Amino acid sequence: xxxxxxxxxxxxxxxxxxxFMASDRDVLAIHGRNLAANSSRRIRLEGHADERGTxxxxxxxxxxxxxxxxxxxxxxxxxxxxxxxxxxxxERPADTGQTEASYRLNRRVExx
Amino acid sequence: xxxxxxxxxxxxxxxxxxxxxxxLNIEITQGVDNPIPIAVVPFSWEGANALSEDVAxxxxxxxxxxxxxxxxxxxxxLSMPDEAAEVFFRDWRILAQDYVLVGxxxxxxxxxLVQVQYEFFDVAREQKLVGEVLTGSMSQLRDxxxxxxxxxYEQVTGIRGAFSTEILYVSxxxxxxxxxxxRIEKSDYxxxxxxxxxxxxxxxxxxTWSPDGSQVAYLSFETNLxxxxxxxxxxxxxxxxxxxxxxxxxxxxxxxxxxxxxxxxKDGSPDVYVMDLMTNQLTRLTDHPRAETEPSWSADSRxxxxxxxxxxxxxxxxxxxxxxFPERLTFDCFYCAKGRFLPDGKNLxxxxxxxxxxxxxxxxxxxxxxxxxxxxxxTSLDESPSVxxxxxxxxxxxxxNGKGVLDAVSIDGRVKFRLPSAxxxxxxxxxxxxxN
Numbered sequence: 001x002x003x004x005x006x007x008x009x010x011x012x013x014x015x016x017x018x019x020f021m022a023s024d025r026d027v028l029a030i031h032g033r034n035l036a037a038n039s040s041r042r043i044r045l046e047g048h049a050d051e052r053g054t055x056x057x058x059x060x061x062x063x064x065x066x067x068x069x070x071x072x073x074x075x076x077x078x079x080x081x082x083x084x085x086x087x088x089x090x091e092r093p094a095d096t097g098q099t100e101a102s103y104r105l106n107r108r109v110e111x112x
Numbered sequence: 113x114x115x116x117x118x119x120x121x122x123x124x125x126x127x128x129x130x131x132x133x134x135x136l137n138i139e140i141t142q143g144v145d146n147p148i149p150i151a152v153v154p155f156s157w158e159g160a161n162a163l164s165e166d167v168a169x170x171x172x173x174x175x176x177x178x179x180x181x182x183x184x185x186x187x188x189x190l191s192m193p194d195e196a197a198e199v200f201f202r203d204w205r206i207l208a209q210d211y212v213l214v215g216x217x218x219x220x221x222x223x224x225l226v227q228v229q230y231e232f233f234d235v236a237r238e239q240k241l242v243g244e245v246l247t248g249s250m251s252q253l254r255d256x257x258x259x260x261x262x263x264x265y266e267q268v269t270g271i272r273g274a275f276s277t278e279i280l281y282v283s284x285x286x287x288x289x290x291x292x293x294x295r296i297e298k299s300d301y302x303x304x305x306x307x308x309x310x311x312x313x314x315x316x317x318x319x320t321w322s323p324d325g326s327q328v329a330y331l332s333f334e335t336n337l338x339x340x341x342x343x344x345x346x347x348x349x350x351x352x353x354x355x356x357x358x359x360x361x362x363x364x365x366x367x368x369x370x371x372x373x374x375x376x377x378k379d380g381s382p383d384v385y386v387m388d389l390m391t392n393q394l395t396r397l398t399d400h401p402r403a404e405t406e407p408s409w410s411a412d413s414r415x416x417x418x419x420x421x422x423x424x425x426x427x428x429x430x431x432x433x434x435x436x437f438p439e440r441l442t443f444d445c446f447y448c449a450k451g452r453f454l455p456d457g458k459n460l461x462x463x464x465x466x467x468x469x470x471x472x473x474x475x476x477x478x479x480x481x482x483x484x485x486x487x488x489x490x491t492s493l494d495e496s497p498s499v500x501x502x503x504x505x506x507x508x509x510x511x512x513n514g515k516g517v518l519d520a521v522s523i524d525g526r527v528k529f530r531l532p533s534a535x536x537x538x539x540x541x542x543x544x545x546x547x548n
Binding site for chain 1: 359362449450493
């Protein structure tokens with residue numbers, strides 16, 4: 001259970017929403033507790049947006065998504081100093097299509 | 113009158129770098145209903161070998177690209193004069209031409225340079241409007257052509273021509289899921305003579321001109337974090353100017369060149385700051401827990417327009433450079449962002465999505481005094497509008513068949529042209545100030 005949770009490192013977001021999905025809460029809590037138990041572990045949260053709208057606003061959106069996950073990891077025991085966040089906005093799509101399915105894959109935060 | 117074109121050395125340096133740049137090919141996608149008929153007669157050349165550039169064709173292409181002119185096909189010309197003595201107005205009246213441009217190119221005595229003499233005539237009044245001799249090297253014939261276009265355009269429309277201007281843009285060439293080449297490139301306004309200013313395997317964003325055209329500021333992720341850099345165009349010399357935690361983005365020079373507006377999220381959420389480039393001192397312009405981004409200066413450097421989603425969705429606001437309470441400028445849209453004023457300070461160019469349901473992002477102009485709204489584009493993923501320095505056209509990025517292209521539209525929406533890239537995606541155009 002814990003291994004499977006820790007292997008999940010990509011979290012998807014609804015359109016124009018910067019809070020992670022409720023269904024990811026348990027998995028993220030396990031990530032948070034794992035960080036708490038391994039104080040030397042460092043992670044990077046990379047936030048992304050789909051291509052719709054302006055690029056610079058999408059940078060802000062990606063950061064907000066990364067921060068939403070960061071804050072939940074901290075609530076679950078991780079230390080702020082273990083977590084670096086960065087937003088790539090719409091600059092690094094996981095899928096380059098223009099369909100709703102592609103956009104869904106691009107609205108994401110990756111734990112690295 | 114003899115003018116010698118400047119930037120000889122800079123031009124040679126730039127041409128040497130031109131190999132890797134994405135080739136952009138202009139297409140006129142929409143012109144006006146009744147363009148002004150003009151005959152641009154092929155310029156004569158006294159030399160034995162053909163010239164590398166057809167100067168008259170460059171002028172004709174310039175004038176047609178902005179949509180207000182229609183150049184007479186050469187095959188329809190009854191005569192091909194190259195100077196005033198050979199111009200018979202009757203020939204051009206028969207062909208219903210309003211204007212005639214003629215010229216001749218010759219070796220400049222005692223040098224490697226060439227001189228281009230041109231004369232411009234009003235057919236109805238049977239009058240020469242202007243004429244001069246421009247001198248430059250063979251490699252500057254294209255610049256000379258654009259300069260002639262500037263003069264002709266201003267003679268007819270009363271508006272300064274922007275044919276000698278350039279654009280910056282970002283290109284992205286996808287090689288594999290692990291490798292994309294990001295480049296900031298510079299080209300003539302029509303996409304010709306493109307060259308790479310900087311290349312990276314990490315994203316590059318937001319290229320913007322210094323007001324004197326000598327430097328470019330942009331965002332690079334080369335350190336794996338978004339940071340702002342300033343680069344000297346002629347030398348390629350660059351320096352990193354920000355290293356704050358979080359987002360460092362959206363650099364824009366103040367019109368007087370002394371300050372750089374930018375977005376920093378170091379205090380928790382993105383806000384607009386101004387950096388004094390002499391002292392590096394930061395002034396905070398906005399202070400709000402939501403996102404404030406995409407600053408743009410008013411022409412008088414006294415206020416900044418920005419995007420904020422403090423009411424939930426992005427809208428456009430304006431704030432004085434001493435801070436204070438921002439004034440909201442847009443209301444009647446689901447998503448209004450990336451606002452920038454036309455030179456008149458009243459018409460706000462922006463990216464607009466009218467309703468949540470329509471799901472289409474267009475370039476629009478909103479007059480903040482009359483509340484008149486004009487939507488200029490009908491593609492659906494339009495962004496990054498940039499206004500020509502004469503205020504006549506707006507260049508922006510959009511997607512066509514899944515590929516990033518640069519489009520331009522006149523501010524009345526009547527004229528459109530497109531600069532598709534031969535390889536990769538192009539986006540984030542930034543139109544230069546007047547460079548001559």
